[in-house]
Amino acid sequence: MSLKHAVSRGLEWGRSVFQLGLIKSGGRVVAKFRADRFRVGPQARGLQPRAFLPARYRYYRTSLRGLAAQLQSAAFRRGFGGGAARNRAVFLAFGLGVGLIEQQLEDDRRSDAACQEIQAVFKKKRLQAPLRPFTSGYRLEDYVIGNQIGKGSNAAVYEAAASLAPLAPLKDEACVVELKEDGEQPVRPLTCCSLRNFPLAIKMMWNFGAGSSSEAILRSMSQELVPVGRAALNRRDQVVLDGHFGVSPKGLAAHPNIVRVCRVFTAEVPLLPGALEEYPDMLPARLNPAGLGNNRTLFLVMKNYPYTLQRFLAESAPSRRQRALMLLQLLEGVDHLCRHGVAHRDLKSDNVLLELDAAGDPRVVISDFGCCLSQRDRSLQLPFSSVCVSRGGNVSLMAPEVINALPGTNMVIDYSKADAWAVGAIAYEIFGRPNPFYRGVGLESRRYQEKQLPPLPSWVPGDVQSLIRLLLRRNPEKRPSARVAANMLHLSLWGRRALADHDGAAMGELVDWLLCQSALVLLKGPRGNTVEAELQTIFLAQLELEELRAAVGFLLYGRERR
Numbered sequence: 001m002s003l004k005h006a007v008s009r010g011l012e013w014g015r016s017v018f019q020l021g022l023i024k025s026g027g028r029v030v031a032k033f034r035a036d037r038f039r040v041g042p043q044a045r046g047l048q049p050r051a052f053l054p055a056r057y058r059y060y061r062t063s064l065r066g067l068a069a070q071l072q073s074a075a076f077r078r079g080f081g082g083g084a085a086r087n088r089a090v091f092l093a094f095g096l097g098v099g100l101i102e103q104q105l106e107d108d109r110r111s112d113a114a115c116q117e118i119q120a121v122f123k124k125k126r127l128q129a130p131l132r133p134f135t136s137g138y139r140l141e142d143y144v145i146g147n148q149i150g151k152g153s154n155a156a157v158y159e160a161a162a163s164l165a166p167l168a169p170l171k172d173e174a175c176v177v178e179l180k181e182d183g184e185q186p187v188r189p190l191t192c193c194s195l196r197n198f199p200l201a202i203k204m205m206w207n208f209g210a211g212s213s214s215e216a217i218l219r220s221m222s223q224e225l226v227p228v229g230r231a232a233l234n235r236r237d238q239v240v241l242d243g244h245f246g247v248s249p250k251g252l253a254a255h256p257n258i259v260r261v262c263r264v265f266t267a268e269v270p271l272l273p274g275a276l277e278e279y280p281d282m283l284p285a286r287l288n289p290a291g292l293g294n295n296r297t298l299f300l301v302m303k304n305y306p307y308t309l310q311r312f313l314a315e316s317a318p319s320r321r322q323r324a325l326m327l328l329q330l331l332e333g334v335d336h337l338c339r340h341g342v343a344h345r346d347l348k349s350d351n352v353l354l355e356l357d358a359a360g361d362p363r364v365v366i367s368d369f370g371c372c373l374s375q376r377d378r379s380l381q382l383p384f385s386s387v388c389v390s391r392g393g394n395v396s397l398m399a400p401e402v403i404n405a406l407p408g409t410n411m412v413i414d415y416s417k418a419d420a421w422a423v424g425a426i427a428y429e430i431f432g433r434p435n436p437f438y439r440g441v442g443l444e445s446r447r448y449q450e451k452q453l454p455p456l457p458s459w460v461p462g463d464v465q466s467l468i469r470l471l472l473r474r475n476p477e478k479r480p481s482a483r484v485a486a487n488m489l490h491l492s493l494w495g496r497r498a499l500a501d502h503d504g505a506a507m508g509e510l511v512d513w514l515l516c517q518s519a520l521v522l523l524k525g526p527r528g529n530t531v532e533a534e535l536q537t538i539f540l541a542q543l544e545l546e547e548l549r550a551a552v553g554f555l556l557y558g559r560e561r562r
């Protein structure tokens with residue numbers, strides 16, 4: 001209801017959305033928007049509201065009824081009184097206290113209801129898929145393979161195109177993307193002919209011990225399959241894998257900040273460009289008599305991204321806002337993983353891929369799930385009975401609770417906040433400083449003290465500095481989860497005014513802001529396929545009062561200490 005009114009007010013007054021912010025239900029005022037706080041941004045000014053009025057109204061009708069029912073059932077007040085006269089004073093004092101608590105509870109119920117309503121609306125919104133769906137592509141022969149674009153310790157990655165797709169014509173003028181350093185000379189021209197002709201990337205795993213049957217390969221490399229939708233496998237492989245996905249038979253739900261593997265298949269290892277020079281030992285004897293690899297291996301097809309985060313940061317000079325957007329996307333990606341019972345365990349800036357959106361903002365996706373922990377019960381608690389149990393990849397960026405865990409009976413490693421810690425470390429790179437936990441820089445996650453963390457540049461906003469320090473807290477109980485950390489950054493980026501004189505207790509004003517923000521995102525409509533719009537949609541779709549409250553608490557705590 002409130003959303004409907006917010007939107008309808010916006011539609012009625014066009015430019016002055018929310019400036020007259022009374023929301024009424026059955027003659028009662030249920031929310032107020034402050035004219036001075038919630039001015040609509042320039043994005044909404046050119047709206048042509050009537051064009052989408054009917055659909056929007058239909059969209060909100062059910063939620064209107066739901067919230068109205070909640071308001072009617074708010075008959076929570078109980079009378080206090082009666083009893084002996086000497087007890088009246090006690091009752092009065094008690095009553096006052098209870099009244100305040102009830103008021104607070106009522107406030108909470110409203111805030112919670114509003115959060116749930118917003119969540120329900122945004123959960124239904126579908127975000128754009130990274131690639132247009134295609135129907136075939138379950139065999140290596142379905143692809144034209146180009147040059148190598150990357151190599152790790154487990155695989156080589158090649159640019160590719162579906163062999164039936166027409167190659168894009170080469171046009172010189174449209175062929176060059178230039179990265180500019182905020183108005184200065186172009187840093188480096190990047191030819192995108194290759195990306196246009198090869199929109200896909202194929203990761204060819206190196207297969208040493210998995211044998212050469214499809215079944216054995218799929219099972220032994222099943223961690224790589226976590227970001228794989230079910231449609232990515234052919235029927236036979238789906239059957240093989242049923243019950244073997246760590247997460248669910250459907251794989252991990254798609255998310256804009258997690259790489260989407262669109263096809264997976266096994267095939268004979270081909271001799272690809274550079275193979276004999278760069279990874280001769282990984283080849284099967286059929287291609288290199290001295291090679292140690294198996295004859296068949298796993299191939300994963302994804303979108304071809306022009307950068308890794310590491311390369312992008314080395315070659316360009318993103319703005320402060322863009323850096324915050326990158327950090328926020330990593331937190332959103334990690335939160336999505338946690339919710340689905342996945343810990344990446346190998347986050348680093350070259351396992352994060354990056355492209356620019358239509359507005360020129362960096363979109364980042366977490367990739368390479370080869371070291372991940374993926375659990376059906378979503379607990380992210382790994383029994384740690386012996387040193388043979390793998391703790392994950394990349395030792396430098398292992399959270400203290402992981403690297404310091406000792407094996408033993410009934411011991412577990414709790415990964416629920418380990419990736420969030422790694423994001424805190426990568427945040428140094430995002431904000432222009434070396435990662436403090438890399439060799440040669442100095443700190444070791446095993447034994448650092450929080451006061452040893454190096455300072456971030458002074459231009460990094462105070463809220464972001466506090467957030468990064470919180471993420472790098474040694475004690476996971478004192479560290480915010482990725483969700484709470486993401487909420488902090490959302491509030492800091494877009495809700496500063498609502499937070500400006502928030503007293504830490506009443507959530508009403510913040511919820512008013514959320515309602516406005518929701519209406520604004522909805523009003524932006526289809527123009528919103530940008531990183532910023534995606535992030536705002538995800539934030540609203542995950543809204544939980546308690547996590548929001550925790551984020552506000554952390555932010556206010558950080559501000560007080562500055």
Ligand SMILES: Nc1ncnc2c1ncn2[C@@H]1O[C@H](COP(=O)(O)OP(=O)(O)OP(=O)(O)O)[C@@H](O)[C@H]1O
Pocket residue numbers: 149150151152153154155156157201203302303304305306307308350351353367368370
């Ligand atoms: N979809 C993609 N688009 C463009 N480049 C990619 C893509 N996927 C991977 N790469 C490049 O290939 C490199 C190696 O890929 P990846 O990290 O997945 O391999 P790996 O062998 O599993 O790595 P690691 O050594 O971290 O285990 C990446 O760092 C990146 O440069």
